[in-house]
Amino acid sequence: MREAQFLKENADKWKQYEMELEQPHNPDRLADNFIDLTDDVAYSRTFYPKSKTSKYLNGLAASFHQKIYKNKKEQRSRIWNFWQFELPYLFGFYRRQFAYAFLFFLVFCAIGALSAKYDENFIRLILGDGYVNMTNENIERGDPFGVYKKGDSLNMFSMIAFNNIRVAFIAYMLGATFGIGTLWLLLSNGMMLGSFQYYFFSKGLGFKSITVIFIHGTLEIWSIVIAGAAGLILGNSLLFPGTYARGVSLVKGGRDGLKIVFGLIPFFITAAFLEGFVTRYDRMPLWLSLSILGASLLFITWYFFLYPIWLHRQIASSNKQIKPVTSNQNFTAWLNQKLSSEK
Numbered sequence: 001m002r003e004a005q006f007l008k009e010n011a012d013k014w015k016q017y018e019m020e021l022e023q024p025h026n027p028d029r030l031a032d033n034f035i036d037l038t039d040d041v042a043y044s045r046t047f048y049p050k051s052k053t054s055k056y057l058n059g060l061a062a063s064f065h066q067k068i069y070k071n072k073k074e075q076r077s078r079i080w081n082f083w084q085f086e087l088p089y090l091f092g093f094y095r096r097q098f099a100y101a102f103l104f105f106l107v108f109c110a111i112g113a114l115s116a117k118y119d120e121n122f123i124r125l126i127l128g129d130g131y132v133n134m135t136n137e138n139i140e141r142g143d144p145f146g147v148y149k150k151g152d153s154l155n156m157f158s159m160i161a162f163n164n165i166r167v168a169f170i171a172y173m174l175g176a177t178f179g180i181g182t183l184w185l186l187l188s189n190g191m192m193l194g195s196f197q198y199y200f201f202s203k204g205l206g207f208k209s210i211t212v213i214f215i216h217g218t219l220e221i222w223s224i225v226i227a228g229a230a231g232l233i234l235g236n237s238l239l240f241p242g243t244y245a246r247g248v249s250l251v252k253g254g255r256d257g258l259k260i261v262f263g264l265i266p267f268f269i270t271a272a273f274l275e276g277f278v279t280r281y282d283r284m285p286l287w288l289s290l291s292i293l294g295a296s297l298l299f300i301t302w303y304f305f306l307y308p309i310w311l312h313r314q315i316a317s318s319n320k321q322i323k324p325v326t327s328n329q330n331f332t333a334w335l336n337q338k339l340s341s342e343k
Contacts, residue, residue, distance in 0.1 A: 003048050010040060014060060021063055034064040046243045085311065087263040090256055092308030094233055101229035104183060105190045112194025116202075126195045135199075144205055145212050145282045148275065157276030164220060164268045168227035172234060172261045179235025186228045193221065211289040212282045216275035218296035223267045226304070230257035 017033050041061050044054040091098065115122045124132050131147075138146040167185070174181025200209035237253020244252065278292070 003051060003053060006044070006048075007053060014040075014057075017060065017064075030064065034061070037061050037064060042243070049243075082259075083263065083266075087259065088303065088308045088311050089315075090260055090263075091304050092312045094229065094256070094260075095308070097232045097236060098226065098229045098304075101186065101225050101232055105186050105225050105228065108187045108190025109194035109197075112191030112196075113198040114194075115191070116195040116198040123195050123199050126192050127199070132199075139203060139205070144200070144203070144208070145279070148212075148280045148282070153276045153280070157272050160275050161269050161272035164223070164272060165265060167224065168230075168261050168264055168268065171224070171227040172230045172257050175231030175234030175257060176238070177235070178239055179232050182228050182231030182235060185231075186225070189224055208282075211286060211293065212279060214296075215279050215289060215292050216271045218271075218293055218300070219267050220271035220275070222300055222304075223264045223271065226264055227261055230260040233257040233260070 014037075017037060020029070020033065037057065038061060041054075041057045044051070044057050048054055112126065116126075134147065135144065138144050143149075167189075171182050171185045174185055197206070197209065200206055233253050234250075234257045237249045238246070241249030274292070
């Protein structure tokens with residue numbers, strides 16, 4: 001469509017939107033107009049990126065955005081809304097990056113396990129002589145997981161939580177290297193896990209290692225993978241800006257990736273608590289160990305997969321003119337509608 005035709009078909013509608021901004025408004029009407037306007041903005045920026053039309057629509061959309069937030073009372077449950085709606089929305093929106101991060105990690109784990117199988121020195125290279133010698137001694141004493149019983153539980157919890165959160169932020173920031181640094185971190189952690197697990201399987205302790213170590217490892221490892229995905233989101237925003245200017249794409253990808261990493265903090269704290277206070281009881285009943293492990297897997301499946309899919313379907317069904325949800329602005333409008341209806 002030529003720009004003149006685009007203007008002719010929509011000019012009256014945009015003028016009406018401008019008039020409604022200056023009048024007392026219905027929150028639902030304001031949100032509907034904003035959603036419709038974002039479609040026009042996206043179309044204009046795609047086909048007329050440097051035109052006055054695009055600049056005008058960007059300004060009008062910004063006015064709607066400010067109006068929505070100016071009139072939205074901050075909820076005491078703002079933090080809860082972040083984990084209830086915003087974070088799961090991002091999980092669904094960036095599911096492709098999560099899938100890539102998970103697949104890369106699995107491949108790196110397999111490489112680590114195979115390398116350990118065919119090169120007996122590889123385990124020592126990855127895990128270190130000190131750790132391997134100590135674990136061998138623990139196995140000979142009949143206490144293969146004695147490393148988790150050393151030291152004070154609270155100190156262990158604090159150090160592990162801090163280290164894992166630090167690694168997560170590093171994985172995210174390395175995304176600025178066009179994702180190469182993030183992949184390197186996933187590689188090092190994946191190969192470490194693969195060789196680590198092969199080591200215990202080679203000692204006949206494979207199943208036991210899963211029922212003990214994965215009490216905390218399920219949440220911990222998955223959170224590292226998601227942090228890697230946040231880094232890939234940042235790298236992808238640099239490499240493939242799409243219809244956005246590269247700077248705009250970087251800001252958007254960087255903001256969303258950072259939200260994801262911040263959202264992982266409770267999961268890292270939970271994993272550190274389990275490692276510091278629970279994993280040390282390696283002789284707990286098998287049913288209890290499997291229950292903790294199963295609960296972690298069920299939570300991951302629900303919160304990172306099933307709930308985001310359901311949430312995106314809810315947003316799409318409430319904004320039927322959008323097929324599918326293609327912008328964080330659509331989510332913002334949907335959330336404002338939801339919160340307004342709950343007041």
